[in-house]
Amino acid sequence: MMLVPITYKGGVYRLDEIIDYIEDLGGYIVQRHNIASEVVLQVLMPKEDIKRLITFSRPLAGEVTESPLVGTEIVVVIPSLEIHHLPHSACDVAEYLRSNGSKSNILGMARGFGKRIAQLNDEERDLINEHDLAIYVLGNFASCIETKFPKLRRGITVPIILTGAPDRDVLEKQTDPPVAGYVGGLGRFMHRTQTEADIHRLDLVIEEVEKVVAARRQEIANDPLSVSPARLQAIIKQEIPEIEEVYSPAPIAVQLNGLRLKLSYPEYAQKVRDLVIEDEVKVGDVADVLPSRMRDYILIRIRPLSETNIVV
Amino acid sequence: MSGLDYFEVECTEEGSDNYNKIATTVLQDHNLLGIVEGLHIYINPAYPLFVATGFIRQTRSVIRVSDVGNVLIQDGKATISVGDETYLAAMLKMFWQKFGHDNVDQPDRFTVIIKNVDIPKDLREWVVIDPSESLFKDLIYAIQVIAPEGFKVRRENYGKNRFSFAASENTLPAEDIEKIIADRFAKMEETLR
Known part of the structure; x- marks a missing residue:
């Protein structure tokens, strides 16, 4: 199904x-x-x-x-969240993703600004890797992006969409190895996106994201997950009533191949592993329940059929 | 840009249009369009280097107590009915300092009463705020906002009616910057005067 x-x-x-x-x-x-x-x-x-x-x-x-973006968790990565650089174009990108159905997070790096001095730390890297897709919102100059992007993508295993002010072709040409998607004409600006031209650029981002997500879904369909993330979400909602008391906007964030559960890992991890999905199949049999780098949350990664030989 | 007699973004690489827009938005947001007479921005992403030079217009006049509201001095009391709340906080702060908290009363939002003290005759003329004092601070702050993120090495100068700002993530080459700034000022002066 x-x-x-x-x-x-x-x-x-x-x-x-x-x-x-x-x-x-x-x-x-x-x-x-x-x-x-x-x-x-x-x-x-x-x-x-x-x-x-x-x-x-x-x-x-x-x-x-x-x-198509429902059931995805996407991270919008920006070099910094400095207050005097707001309103950041990333806010509009994230909001637009949200209105298109995705759960979006913004990640402002601690030391991602600058050209020579830009760096990515291990916490940021792991956090980005917990998402389905990362959108990098970078600046206005092609040469800057060329120098700093390799540093900011080091160790990232999820598909990346690179955005910036230079034209798409320029970004595509200078990025080596290539990333999953590119959007040109965005870059840093200080106004909210209100004009038609601005919104068109956001539409291009969504278009690119949809393309990458569709490819990822296809990849998953080739080796289906042992249980659908949405089903797992429903079970957790039913079996762990404490989730109703979590006031995060999305207490259970559904991803393409897993879930982020906003409950404390030390307290609830074993409880989640022991949840019965059907007959004798437990969550622990079909998924890895891992600590997330976001607070002390739980990250659930569902294993594919080829690993478990079970589909429930 | 409207409001400015001279405005140019000079860039060694493609992308000056964006900075054109950024500068306009920021100056507008910080209410500085009327004050800046000319602005020249030089960007060299290769070094990287960001230099802004500019002229400012004659500064705005000072804000006096009589600008904040009507002053009525009667029976050893001064009653100020506030017309413009913008500088009310600054005025109250000044009164508290000069007359003491106990002697300054604000029975409602638009009334301030000073009593129990000798009311100076020239109370109406007292200066609440001198906008030129904070002007350069505001201006440099706005330029910092325009500058790219992460340019932590800065050098700023202001005096008379001109200002300059240079920033980079690397050490600033003092001599080169002096030359860039002087050249840009000369160019602006030529156009403006």
């Missing part, structure tokens, strides 16, 4: 019926946002049932759209 990411937008009226319907069809609600009287649900559900949901929600004026 292939789960497809969609976004559902609708009113509060009879929302419970929609949620029940999605769950009955075998879908999972990855994230829920209440915005005034509107509710936005980010859902992973079987592809063939989307039409049914559209029909079902029509009388309620609900809106169903495909949004």
Whole structure:
């Protein structure tokens, strides 16, 4: 069964019926946002049932759209978070990713600024590697990016999308070895993105991200995960009620091949490993439960079928 | 850029357009467009080096107590009905220092009463804030914001009605910078005067 990411937008009226319907069809609600009287649900559900949901929600004026970024956690990496350089273009990039369904984090490096003096430390490297994808938002000069980017990408194993002010071709030409995606014409600017031209540039970022995510999803489909991250999320929600008391925006962040669980690792790791998914299969059998470098959170990496020989 | 008589971004590499935009936004955000007469920015990403030189206009006049609100001196009391709250905090601070906390009363948001002390006759003329004092500080701060991140080695100069700012992540080559600054000032003077 292939789960497809969609976004559902609708009113509060009879929302419970929609949620029940999605769950009955075998879908999972990855994230829920209440915005005034509107509710936005980010859902992973079987592809063939989307039409049914559209029909079902029509009388309620609900809106169903495909949004490939649902169920991904993306990090926006910038050289520094210095206060006098805000509003940073990275804020707009991150916000735009969020409105397209992804869970986005911003990572401002401690010493990423400058050209010669730029550096990446081990904590930053590990944090970036915990995400599905990293977007590097760099500056205005091609020669600067050329010098500092190799330092900032050292040890990064996740796909990278490089953005900067120089044209896409220039970035592509000077990056060796190549990265997963490039977006030109962005760079450092001090205003919020409001004009059409600005927003078009953000659309290009999303386009590039979608391309990379689609490739990554395809890669995973070739050797499917032992359990869907969305299903694991539902089980954790059900079995560990303490997660309801976590006030982070996304207590369980769903990734392409795992989850970030915002509970203390020393306290909950064993509990998570012992959770029963089905029959005698436990979480510990199909996934690695690891300490995350983000606070003391838990990072769950689901193992593929080829390693476990189980699909639940 | 509107408001400036001279504005140029000189760059040894492609990318000056972006700095054009950044400088405009920052000066606008910091409310400095009316004060800066001319600005020349020189960027050399190869070294890397960032140099800004500029002229400023005649400074704004000082803010006096009478600019903050109407002053009524009666029965050994001074009542100030505040019209412009912008400098209220600065005025109160000054009063507290001169008259003491106990003698300055603010019964509501728009009224300040001074009592129990001799009210100086020239109270209306007292200077609350002299904007030119903080002007260069504001200006240098704004230029720092325009400069690329991480340029921690800085050298700034101001006097009379001109200022210069140089920054890099490497040691600054003093002589080269002097020359760059002098050249740019000469060029600006030629255009402006």
